[in-house]
Amino acid sequence: xxxxxxxxxxxxxxxxxDDTAQAWWDEHVQWAPxxxxxxxxxxRHAQDIIDGIQAASVKQxxxxxxxxxxxxxx
Numbered sequence: 661x662x663x664x665x666x667x668x669x670x671x672x673x674x675x676x677x678d679d680t681a682q683a684w685w686d687e688h689v690q691w692a693p694x695x696x697x698x699x700x701x702x703x704r705h706a707q708d709i710i711d712g713i714q715a716a717s718v719k720q721x722x723x724x725x726x727x728x729x730x731x732x733x734x
Contacts, residue, residue, distance in 0.1 A: 661717055665710065666698065672706035673698035680720075681713075688712055
């Protein structure tokens with residue numbers, strides 16, 4: 661599960677990179693407007709979403725051999 665997360669100041673853009681990320685977003689986020697391929701979220705709510713993505717990623721990676729490094733993607 662991978663997201664590209666872009667800080668636009670008062671808005672944070674979340675772009676699901678794969679089908680698993682899109683499925684997670686659809687299941688866990690009630691609604692967010694889209695701009696291009698990104699879901700735009702007020703910065704005050706973005707950390708809760710990032711925490712949820714990270715928790716799901718850790719859980720997913722625990723079953724797949726552990727976390728990996730790389731570019732900032734949650």
